[in-house]
Each structure stands twice: as C-alpha cells, then as structure tokens.
Amino acid sequence: MNWTERVFKLQEHGTTVRTELVAGLTTFLTMAYIIFVNPSILGDAGMPKDSVFVATCLIAALGTTIMALYANYPIALAPGMGLNAYFAYVVVLHMGFTWQAALGAVFVSGCLFLAVSLLGLRGLIIRAIPVSLRYAITVGIGLFLALIALKSAGIVAASPATYVTLGDLHKPPALLAILGFVLIAVLDKLKVPGAILIGIVTVTVLSFFFAGNQFHGVFSAPPSIEPTFLKLDIKAAFSGGVINVILVFFLVELFDATGTLMGVAKRAGLLVPGKMERLNRSLLADSGAIFAGALLGTSSTTAYVESAAGVQAGGRTGLTALTVALLFLACLFIAPLAGVVPAYATAPALFFVACLMLRELTELDWNDSTEVIPATVTALTMPFTYSIANGLAFGFITYAALKLFTGKGREVHWMLWLIAAIFLFKYAYVGG
Structure with a gap:
C-alpha cells in the first residue's frame, strides 16, 4: 500500500490519484483570485501588500494542508x-x-472559534441563531461587497444630495470593470474553470493598454513577511470599540465556515454514518487557521x-x-505579478461573488413576516450603514421584538435574547 492510499484511502472513496490531482487544480483555479484580491483589499487599509501576499499564500497552504x-x-x-x-x-x-488592532481582533475571534469547536459549543451557537438570520448574514455581506465593488470600479460615486450616484462610465476603470464582470459571468455559465481568475487577469492585461x-x-x-x-495588537483588540468587531x-466565521464545510462535504457524499467524525476534524482545522492567519498577517481564513x-x-x-496547498506555495514566487493588479480588476470578482451570495434570499419563508422582516433588516442595514455589525445588531433586536x-x-433561543439585549444596551447607553 503506497503513501497516498494509506493516508487518503483513495480506493475506499472510489477515486484515483489522477482524479484527485485534477480536482485539486480545478479548485485552485476557481479560488486563486484570492492571492490578487486579498493584498489589494488589505492594502487599502495600509497593510504592506507584498507581505499580505506572502501571508495569504502561506495560510492558504498551511490551513489546506491541515484539512x-x-x-x-x-x-x-x-x-x-x-x-x-x-x-x-x-x-x-x-x-x-489600526490594522494591527484589527489583526488582534481576528486573533481573538479565532481563539474563540477554536474554543467553541473544541468544547462542542459550535453546534449550540448555530442552533441559537434562527435560520432566517443565517441566510440574512450571507445576503447582507453580499450587498456590502457589491457596494464596495461598484465604488472600487468607479461605477458608484458619492453624492451630497443622494449619498450615492452613478460614476463616470467614460473612464477606463469603469469600462474595464464592466467588461470583466460580464466575462466572469459568461465563463462561469459556460462552466469554464477559473472564470474569476480569467476575468481578473484579462482586465489587468487590458489596463496596461x-x-x-x-x-x-x-x-x-x-x-x-x-x-x-x-504585528497584531491584542491589547487594542480588547478596547471598547473592537469588542463589537470581534463579535x-x-x-460570520461561524456561519460561513460551518455552512461551507457541511455543504461541500454533503456534495462529496461525506456526511454519512461512519464518516461524520471527519467533519469534527475539519471544524478544528478551519478554526485553527483563523488565528494562525492573524499571526502571519491576514484577515480571517475560512473554508472556500x-x-x-x-x-x-x-x-x-x-x-x-x-x-x-502545493499550488499556493508555488504562487509565492509571482509577487510582482500580484502587485500590478488594480482595484478595478478585482472589483468584478467582488461583484460576482456578491451576486452569488444573494441566492440565499430564496431560502427565506416569505409567508412568515416575523422571520422575513428581521432577515431583510439585517441584510439591508449592512450596506446602508456601511457596517456588518449594525446589520447583525438590528437584525437580532428586530427578531426578538417581533x-x-x-x-x-x-x-x-435564550442565547439570542442575550445577544439582542447586549446590542440594545449598546445603542441605548453607548451609542452607535
């Protein structure tokens, strides 16, 4: 029995080395955009893009290897x-x-995430949050991403009268971003592997001309690196304003990672008796990757x-x-290429991901206003207040009140009452 068979049990799962390698390449092509997008986004926060690029590749390789x-x-x-x-x-x-304080908040949230996974509390917390609000969190983040993407592309601009308005569509960044989005959407529909990456690369190449x-x-x-x-600042992460950020x-880590793990595992036929213990291991793997990523210098790591x-x-x-994981390690040697990707090249990818995240709206029970209204409040408040925290807070309070x-x-659930009460106290006595 060779090493691959002994470690991965290929025959038991009805697969071969060649199939697994092709599948790995396929997954990599669909998510490789993160090595361009993550340094660009975190670079806007003042973080050194080159170091973030290295941290992105390393934590992707490390976390995926553990998985x-x-x-x-x-x-x-x-x-x-x-x-x-x-x-x-x-x-x-x-x-x-500061970005150092933000990294500290990621580290603390990762420690909490790992603790609830080790103690088996992850399932309890998930059960406490209504299904409708779980969907709403994903939708709200999608709308939030969409606003950011449109702003980065120059398609949406500030307006003193209406707050937001249409940008100048005659400028190359806006036109290239629109082209990139259409290209990504078409390639995805045609099931072309790496559609998002192709879109980013195409817009970047055209940006030179x-x-x-x-x-x-x-x-x-x-x-x-x-x-x-x-460089994380853990002390600052425990200051008053960042506590909300940690939450x-x-x-988001809790619901996004858990939902992804269970969804993909179910599609792979792994959520069956005899294989469920591996799900618990996967939960620990993604939990540990969060605080490890904060140590390296990047935002929260999650299952893709x-x-x-x-x-x-x-x-x-x-x-x-x-x-x-091995392909992400190989990417460490293309840092100059990652540095030339402009924001309007990654904006189409953000907007495309945002569109896909809105599909969760179809899962809501539109006949029950006590479920739908808190969900829509959650989703809409996120982009309109430019804060995911505010969206969660108003959603929890509205749900409990209705x-x-x-x-x-x-x-x-008693835990939701507690969360709603904490948020209500914050707004009443501390303010926004």
Missing part, C-alpha cells in the same frame, strides 16, 4: 472574501482602528465554497486539498 492530512477532506482554506473587506473598509478605514498601468515583471523571490508577521468576525468545483471534478479526499410582541417568544 488534507488531519480531516482528509477535499476542501481548501484561504482568507475569506467579505471578511477581508469588513476588515479593511469598515474596521480600519471607517471605524479608525487602456488605463496606464505599469508592468514590473512576473517572477521574484518571495517578499519578506516581516512587516506583518506577529462580527466570530459570528469554490471547493465544490473540485468535488464536481471528482475530488473526494484530502489529496485534492493537498494539491491546492417574536415577543406576536406571542412567539418561546421560539427564540
């Missing part, structure tokens, strides 16, 4: 979309915290739903994930 060897799951990990935008544009640029971008080469030795490594990181593409290609074991005043208070 491969410990849980034997065909699921890849990397810094999560949405959470990186919240980190940069809300916590740092809008709320005014039409938008004055400059080329600085492709290959180089990996940049230094020293500017972000262990947002924790809740793009892993479903690899599962669709036949991936069933950790060999698929290990292939992804259930209480319609005689359905027994449907509300």
Whole structure:
C-alpha cells in the first residue's frame, strides 16, 4: 500500500490519484483570485501588500494542508472574501482602528472559534441563531461587497444630495470593470474553470493598454513577511470599540465556515454514518487557521465554497486539498505579478461573488413576516450603514421584538435574547 492510499484511502472513496490531482487544480483555479484580491483589499487599509501576499499564500497552504492530512477532506482554506473587506473598509478605514488592532481582533475571534469547536459549543451557537438570520448574514455581506465593488470600479460615486450616484462610465476603470464582470459571468455559465481568475487577469492585461498601468515583471523571490508577521495588537483588540468587531468576525466565521464545510462535504457524499467524525476534524482545522492567519498577517481564513468545483471534478479526499496547498506555495514566487493588479480588476470578482451570495434570499419563508422582516433588516442595514455589525445588531433586536410582541417568544433561543439585549444596551447607553 503506497503513501497516498494509506493516508487518503483513495480506493475506499472510489477515486484515483489522477482524479484527485485534477480536482485539486480545478479548485485552485476557481479560488486563486484570492492571492490578487486579498493584498489589494488589505492594502487599502495600509497593510504592506507584498507581505499580505506572502501571508495569504502561506495560510492558504498551511490551513489546506491541515484539512488534507488531519480531516482528509477535499476542501481548501484561504482568507475569506467579505471578511477581508469588513476588515479593511469598515474596521480600519471607517471605524479608525489600526490594522494591527484589527489583526488582534481576528486573533481573538479565532481563539474563540477554536474554543467553541473544541468544547462542542459550535453546534449550540448555530442552533441559537434562527435560520432566517443565517441566510440574512450571507445576503447582507453580499450587498456590502457589491457596494464596495461598484465604488472600487468607479461605477458608484458619492453624492451630497443622494449619498450615492452613478460614476463616470467614460473612464477606463469603469469600462474595464464592466467588461470583466460580464466575462466572469459568461465563463462561469459556460462552466469554464477559473472564470474569476480569467476575468481578473484579462482586465489587468487590458489596463496596461487602456488605463496606464505599469508592468514590473512576473517572477521574484518571495517578499519578506516581516512587516506583518506577529504585528497584531491584542491589547487594542480588547478596547471598547473592537469588542463589537470581534463579535462580527466570530459570528460570520461561524456561519460561513460551518455552512461551507457541511455543504461541500454533503456534495462529496461525506456526511454519512461512519464518516461524520471527519467533519469534527475539519471544524478544528478551519478554526485553527483563523488565528494562525492573524499571526502571519491576514484577515480571517475560512473554508472556500469554490471547493465544490473540485468535488464536481471528482475530488473526494484530502489529496485534492493537498494539491491546492502545493499550488499556493508555488504562487509565492509571482509577487510582482500580484502587485500590478488594480482595484478595478478585482472589483468584478467582488461583484460576482456578491451576486452569488444573494441566492440565499430564496431560502427565506416569505409567508412568515416575523422571520422575513428581521432577515431583510439585517441584510439591508449592512450596506446602508456601511457596517456588518449594525446589520447583525438590528437584525437580532428586530427578531426578538417581533417574536415577543406576536406571542412567539418561546421560539427564540435564550442565547439570542442575550445577544439582542447586549446590542440594545449598546445603542441605548453607548451609542452607535
């Protein structure tokens, strides 16, 4: 019995080395955009892009390797979309915290995440939050991402009269962003692997000819990670304003990662008797990757739903994930290429991901106003207040209030009452 068979049990899962390698490449192509997008987004928060690039590649490789060897799951990990935008544009640029303090908040949320996974509390917390609000969190982040993407592309601009208005569509960045979005959407519909990456690369290439971008080469030795490594400020993470941030990181990590893991595992046929213990291992793998990523210098790491593409290609074991991890390590040597990707090249990817996240709206029970109204309040408040935290807070408060005043208070879990009370106290006595 060779090493791959002994570690990954390929025959038991009805797969082969070739199938797993192809599945790993497929997954990598669908999520490789993160090595361009993450440094761009966190760079807007003042973080050194080269160091973030290295941290992104390293934590994706490390987290995915743990998932491969410990849980034997065909699921890849990397810094999560949405959470990186919240980190940069809300916590740092809008709320005014340093990126070091934001990394401290990610670290603390990761420790909490790992603790609830080890203690078996993850399931209890998930059961406490209504299904409708879980869907709403995803939808709200999608709307929040959409606003950020449109702003980065120059399609949406500020207006003193109406707050937002249409930008100048004659400028190259806006036109290239629109082209990139259409290209990504078409390629995705045609099931072309790496549609998002192709869109980003296409817009970047065109930017050299039409938008004055400059080329600085492709290959180089990996940049230094020293500017972000262990630069987190844990003390600042326990200051009053960041406590709210930690809660947002924790809740979004909780529902996003858990939902992705269970969804992809179910598609791979792994949620069956005899294989469920591996799910618990996968929960620990993604929990540990969050605070490890904060130490390296990047926002929250999570399981990627793009892993479903690899599962669709036949991936069933950790060999698929290990292939992804090795490819991320290889990416360390293309830092100059990552540095020339402009914001309007990654904006189409953000907007496309945002569109996909809105599909959760179809899961709501539109006949029950006590479920739908809190969900829509949650989703709409996030972009309109430019804060995921405010969306969660108003959603929890609205849910508890509607259930209480319609005689359905027994449907509300005690933990949700507690969370709603904390948020209500905050707004009443502390303010926004």
